[in-house]
Amino acid sequence: MIRFEHVTITYPEANAPTLVDVSFEVPEGELCLVVGVTGSGKSTLLRAVNGLVPRFSGGVLAGSVVIDGKSTADLPPRDLADVVGVVGQDPAAGFVTDYVEDELAYAMENLGVAPEIMRRRVEDILDLLGLHEIRHRPLASLSGGQQQRVAIGSVLTAGPRVLVLDEPTSALDPAAAEEVLAALTRLVHDLGITVLIAEHRLERVVQYADRIVMVPGDGRPVIVGTPAEVFGQSSVAPPVVELGRLAGWSPLPLSVRDARRLAGPLRERLAEVELSAFRRTPRVVGDVVAITDGLQASYGPVTALRGIELQFRAGEVVALMGRNGAGKSTLLNHLVGLREPASGTVRIMGAEPHRLSAHEVVRVAGLVPQDSGVLLYHDTVAAECSASDRDAGLVAGTTRSVLDQIVPDIKATAHPRDLSEGQRLGLALSIVLASEPPLLLLDEPTRGLDYGAKQRLVELLSRLAGEGHAVVIATHDVEVVAAVADRCVVLAEGEVVSDGPARDVVIHSPVFAPQVAKVLAPLPLLTVHEVELALAAVGDLPFS
Amino acid sequence: MSISPTYPAMSCARMSRAGRAISVCGVVLIALTGFIVTTSGRAEASSCSGPLSGGELRVVIVVDATDFGGGSSATCLVVPTGTTGSQLLARRSAELGTGSVRYGSSGLLCAIDGMPAAGCGDHNAGGFDYWGYFNAPSGSWVYGNINPFTRRLSDGDIEGWRYVRGGKGSPQDPPPRIAPSRSLFPVLAPNASAVVEQPAVESGTASSLNSSTTIDVAPERTSDPLDVASIVTTTLEPVAVEGVALASSRASDSTIGRWFAIAAVFVLIAMMAGGAWIQTRRSR
Amino acid sequence: MTAPRLLHPGAWWLWAVALAACALRTTNPVLLCLLIAVAGWVVVSRRTDVPWSRSFASFLRLGLIVIVVRLVFQILFGVRIPGTTLFSIPEVTLPSWAAGVSVGGPVTLESLMAALYQGLRLAAVLACFGAATSLCSPYRMLRALPTALYEAGVAVTVAFTFAPQAIVASRQVREARRLRGRSDHGVRAWTASALPVLEGALDRAVALAASMDSRGYGRRGGASVSLRRRSVGLVLLGLVALAIGSYGLLDPGAPAVFRLPALAVGVIALVGSLLAGGRSIERTRYRPDPWVKPEWIVSLAGMVALASFVLAGKMGDTLNPSTNPLEIPAVPIVAVVGLLVATLPAWFAPTPPTLATVSTSVAVAA
């Protein structure tokens, strides 16, 4: 169905090709997962499927990409619309119209499909993706999961045989992500559509994948094979796979279910030892940095926060969890003084943030917003750094030095918007950190980060906590929480539903439990690293 | 923020208030109109041959619409002192009951006695079709360079208006065909005590007029005396008086009817505004 | 009667334009007030509950402003025509660089009335536009565009989708300024926030373009040369006709054929070119707005009103009551009846579906 033959892609103004001699084939009706670190060329590969690369980006494509017998060299993307459907990372960015139905019909209007057929197909898609209740709704009023499903539907109506999705769930909370992935698997199984999907959060999709295309980046050849084959050798893998490698299971488990089946002996062995020793040692927490007292917040009629009572202490990493719209971002905004409490108080180092001038706030609390890009509005990295020094009244070069600690080797002349997600986050983070606020807030920092970048973030956060910052992260990423958080606060409908040591909160929640915990439950281990330590203690590491 | 800051969306209450505002302003407007019409509607008849009470003038106004296809007439009127040329014109048409004088938006006189029905100083044959204004300070027509709005009449004056075709708007344009002779004034009634009381100046001018009637009358201007005579006769008091009656009666009946019509329409408007208001209330 | 749906925008616009044409044919204050009331009545009975449907009220206020402005002008710059002087203001002559216009002098009721009538007429026309805007949704208007304007239409739709997001984005950016320790108020903040919003917008544009292209945008059947040639021909013909027509408008000496007839030919030709251009593109519409009985009723109601005004004019009714001398405006019964016919849409147009979700979503976005 999809055939890449010796494809080498070089962008204009790029000195080295992004993809080198890529050859693989995806048979009809398979769900094929594309993995690889950020900037390895995943997106390039996906966009090459329907010829957006190079036709849209410019550049040179050597070799040939053949979809359903049609070569992208002969046909522009618009003429492949009824063969390949492409869905991007941010569904809203791809919407042309304002209403669900219109959006679904858009592609067909362009293809000149007869009205009655159009009507029927729209109805079919509405049922297939479970969109019929929201058919008349404006797109702007939909939740993330619904939007993403509409985006998928809007390309499906053209009747493509191939569906290409670039990180369709990275902007969604776990529940919404499940919605979308469930819809996708249904498409594969019911309609036999070939799906090519890129995803960072492997743990979400691995179990659905028939085949994996591993793009290692920097010119090394791509690895193609079944998940088990690929993960045998790849660096990036979901925790469950790593656990499998560690325990030397074969075939490698891809889902918690498989792993649990194989995990019996491991659990017994680990049960012998006192595991508390191998937990991450809890940090020493200092005195209270920030405190909220009966904090209420509301946007017009809707109450976003109701009576939040929280304390944040120096040197602890607190994870804020909960659905989208549970009030996480609102709480962070109040902590940094962007909003004035409807009632109740917020105090950071004894001061009410929303009363402080912007200049004073940055010295007590720093927030890295969800879209870290909004913090950046100069045209070079150097300009951003110097501007940040000026704003916070620091000695010139402070921000740059912080940046070099977080993400080394960023070109000073680079344009912030041309940086990778991770690099941009790093830049934003260093701007916020430059004035060393005792309270550091991050909203969805792991969004769009690959495992490597996440690992670096985790290390950075623990170091900051070690230096005595109070760190609060709002996130959906349970693996990160497991790796770094001391304390976990779960919000629901603007109320604190649970607040306690991350370990306890996480383990006992079916939603928030990391894969390792699920596999080893009831054993209180969260990360592969902890398991590794424990096994070492037991003295029988399979590969020692 | 509202999505339409240019025209901030109004609340329904204010919406209906706007509706009411309209009807109110309408009513006010009508009231004003009515006031004016009723005040200006009064027209008292006074005999041109009778004695003058103080503060009155006796003047003659000549209107020559021959070129338009209408007749030409000379009317003697008694008007209060301080009357201007244009007021005299208005007064004349009121008394004769002919159509009201029409002015253009720029203040230019467009039509007398409804002639012409439309247009104002329109182009024609390289010139203009317009009403020329003439005075007779010395017994002969002089092209009126004076503004009829500002010119104040004095006793014994003779004012002339002629419909000029293709004129240049200059003194070369032809004056009215009726010569501004003293004979246009009707003979005074025997008991001329009133006249005796008149200031000397007035009689002076009168005599000068008398003396100068026969003098310069260009041959072609004395277009047949019959015509003139007949017209003169037609424009003595009876006509004038009759005209007054006619004018007043027309004013009365039309005003009543119009008031009723207007009232009806505004009741309608009020109903709509009210309905709209209720509807918006309900939709809330 | 019919199920709730949105009336075809074309119908509403026809109706509104017809009413506007009525307003232009008269300065009779009674008729104008009635006309405004009629428009308002229909709007209130048939508008949707989305933000732009409130704009009628704003147009009314704009109308009042116009009236006031017109009056003020009359008072300041009015030519002094005789009449009943209400009051008079000191006369000043502006300096020569201001064209030496003289200001002030006695203000007569007649002139004020004339001004009021004219202002009222303009206000009525505005009310008609306001009615149209608040009665039909912009989205629907775009869908009703001729196919030749498809690209422009899509661009506008895109803009519509993007505008609320841009508003949100600009707010985020202003907040971000505060996060960076800069003031988030004042013009400088506004200017500085504009740029990142723009940056975001542009990135967004590229992503959107990709999505559109891979969904078949701009895939058009080859425009047949003959059709293309025809539409171009029509365009040129239309332009020539318009040129002649507008010349005819300026010069009274020009023969009558060179006026409205020429313009009409031009308009028809241009419309034709648009339609012809449209036919060369093979594209279909999803659930296009139907044009059925209610549409006919609405548009015809407008036409009847217009016809009644024309008729009234022919019958010599005083559509333009004299203001000098001032007289009570007569009420041409024919015109009144016509206007009453124009209220029919208030009952015969289908009730619009409630779009509460739209307004809320827009409000949230904004």
Next chain:
Amino acid sequence: MKRSGQHRIDVIRLGPTSWALLIAAFALGVVAFAWPLFASANSALDASHSADAPWIFVILIPLLIGVILAELADGSLDAKSVALLGVLAASGAVLRLPSGGVAGFEPVFFLLVPAGRVFGRGFGFVLGALTLFVSALITGGVGPWLPFQMFGAAWIGFFAGCLPPARGRIEIALLATYGAVAALAYGLVMNLWFWPFVSSGDTTVSYVAGDSVAENLRRFWGFHITTSFGFDIPRAVFTALFLVIAGRPVLGALRRVARRAAFEAPVTFIPAETGSTIH
């Protein structure tokens, strides 16, 4: 961005038909705006005859704009240009929200002028027209003035695309001056359109059909001075100031996206056999 700034992009190319259309439209536009200066006495446009004659243009202008848009769009308006038009128009409209274009503050130019400069005259024209259209739809301000605003803005965008090539400070100065002039002209022209409506008939500053152009100009000048000069000056100053302050980054952003969207980037396909020999 310097490098890509060197060559002028022309997103919407103008064919002979387009040119003919634009020129004719310009001529008609002059009539549509300036007829009060030329209309001779008791011509159809003489206000003392009929009030609806001026409104003919309210119908003609949008039709013209429509035809031009159709013509310019025909062929050369691909997904990229449309998306770009859309978001730029939206941004312009949003910029316009706070002021609504009143009180002399007309931020539309801030975007329009640089955009016309970067993406070419055709694009400038379309963007100008669409921005005001979108703004009007968003604010529910679709009035008789809209077509004329669209027309005026369209030409401002067009001529911004016609400015001579320049770089660096000179370019900014060029744009700022143009912006100021354009703002003044825009105010003047919109006023010229409004003139016969607000001051029709019997005022000393209203046009007199058939009077000499000089006389009418004098009256119009009087009207302009007394009504809106107070707005036009600040508008011009605002525009120029903004372009001086933010001109460079805005141009930079536009050129960056012009590069990213690869409007004129070469696209090459090399068949498979040679493909393997590439590296």
